[in-house]
Amino acid sequence: MQTKTLRILGTRGVPAAHGGFETFAEYLARYLVGRGWRVIVYCQDDGEGPVFEDRWEGIERIRIPVAAEGPKGTIVFDWKATAHAAGFSDLCLTLGYNTAVFCTLLRLKGIRNVINMDGIEWRRQKWGTAAKLWFWANDWAGCWLGNHLVADNPGIFDHLATRVSKRKITTIPYGADKLSEMPDTPVLERGLAPGKYWTLIARAEPENSILEIVRAFSRRRRGVKLAILGRYEPERNAYHRAVQQAASDEVVFLGAIYDPAVVKSLRFHATGYLHGHQVGGTNPSLVEAMGAGNAIIAHGNKFNRWVVGPDARFFSDEESCAAAIDEVFDDQEALGAMREKIIERYDETLTWEKVLAQYERLLLDWLR
Structure with a gap:
């Protein structure tokens, strides 16, 4: 029987230490591994050096060192991760669309790619004109290049449905732990x-x-x-x-x-x-x-x-x-x-x- 394999892109990696998408990637990867999947997560490391691999909690990690910091470092990492994933035929899950234009490579290789389209980043007040244009363009690119899209809220579904067929979108929200007792x-x-x-x-x-x-x-x-x-x-x-x-x-x-x-x-x-x-x-x-x-x-x-x-x-x-x-x-x-x-x-x-x-x-x- 063929192993169920998934490659997760778009986060800084696992274990989670940065934000919501990293937490989600960790929970999903551990859940799928527990259900017999092979899960590979791309992880961004600070510094320079060759790409290397290791394992954590049964999850395979492709660790990519990046010397650049901030948004530039994220863009470099996303490109290297996408290029690496394009060397295989495995199903991909891309979390976020901020560098969705890179998914052109996966599309050209015929690699199936599900994209979680996150929020409407280009509407945020904190970004300047150039950044808003970049996010707006990648929002469109993600809609076109993903084989299927995930909206985490019906409001996001409605936004995406102005660009692609509703059949191409599935609404799945974010999750959280239920807390019953914690130390004070x-x-x-x-x-x-x-x-x-x-x-x-x-x-x-x-x-x-x-x-x-x-x-x-x-x-x-x-x-x-x-x-x-x-x-x-x-x-x-x-x-x-x-x-x-x-x-x-x-x-x-x-x-x-x-x-x-x-x-x-x-x-x-x-x-x-x-x-x-x-x-x-x-x-x-x-x-x-x-x-x-x-x-x-x-x-x-x-x-x-x-x-x-x-x-x-x-x-x-x-x-x-x-x-x-x-x-x-x-x-x-x-x-x-x-x-x-x-x-x-x-x-x-x-x-x-x-x-x-x-x-x-x-x-x-x-x-x-």
């Missing part, structure tokens, strides 16, 4: 009391509504804290400086935390989560908050509304954010009911078990 030591070490704080976990960028949330939260005494995770450099970044200047003494900036166990503890012992992302599909941070049983106050765009369901509270600006915070914080009964409904929504749709099983079914179709 990381919480206490950071001066927080379990059940007496909310979290906000996001890159410090205007499109994530952080300034609006901090201003809304800081309008009056809350009796709870807002713990913000992320890197802030107020001496170099005017937006970071504005956020910190708007914060009351009940807002705590914890810095960038990359230890998954610490982040999970902070999520689990929080009462709720404030989510301001305005652009994108199914955001991993939002799903992870749901898996932790948090109450949710989120920006009310169509992406977030689909993910969290109708029982969260939503806002569109500073005023409506302040109103939602006032309502939720002053009604403990409603807060408890919201948390129960959000867990139900998570259990129905967003568990890793359900998400990964959907991916395997899709990949099996393309193996055939």
Whole structure:
């Protein structure tokens, strides 16, 4: 019997240490290996040297050293990974479309390639004109060059359906662990009391509504804290400086935390989560908050509304954010009911078990 083989491109590799796609790649690879697949993941290493191979948790890793840093390094890595994968006939799963033009090589070789099209990157405020044009062009390229596309949210499906046939798109959301018990030591070490704080976990960028949330939260005494995770450099970044200047003494900036166990503890012992992302599909941070049983106050765009369901509270600006915070914080009964409904929504749709099983079914179709 032929071995079921998959090559995963588009991430910095496994184990996950950088972001949502890396976490997804790790979970999917381990899941498939446990179900008899051969899985090869392309991994970006810092520095120079030849490409080499090793194994981790039963997953084969193609490790590609890249001397360049930042976006340039990512582009170099993606090209080398795609060129390497083009030397084989195995099914590929490409995570993200930021360098989708390189998938021309796979298409020319007749190699089947499923592309997860991620969010609408070219709409993000943080990019300049040249970067937006690059992402826009690669968004189109991914639609044309992929044999099949994955949308992580119905809103992304609708976007892709303006470019390709709906038959070419499958909607599969992102997943997250369900947290049932986590140590409170990381919480206490950071001066927080379990059940007496909310979290906000996001890159410090205007499109994530952080300034609006901090201003809304800081309008009056809350009796709870807002713990913000992320890197802030107020001496170099005017937006970071504005956020910190708007914060009351009940807002705590914890810095960038990359230890998954610490982040999970902070999520689990929080009462709720404030989510301001305005652009994108199914955001991993939002799903992870749901898996932790948090109450949710989120920006009310169509992406977030689909993910969290109708029982969260939503806002569109500073005023409506302040109103939602006032309502939720002053009604403990409603807060408890919201948390129960959000867990139900998570259990129905967003568990890793359900998400990964959907991916395997899709990949099996393309193996055939």
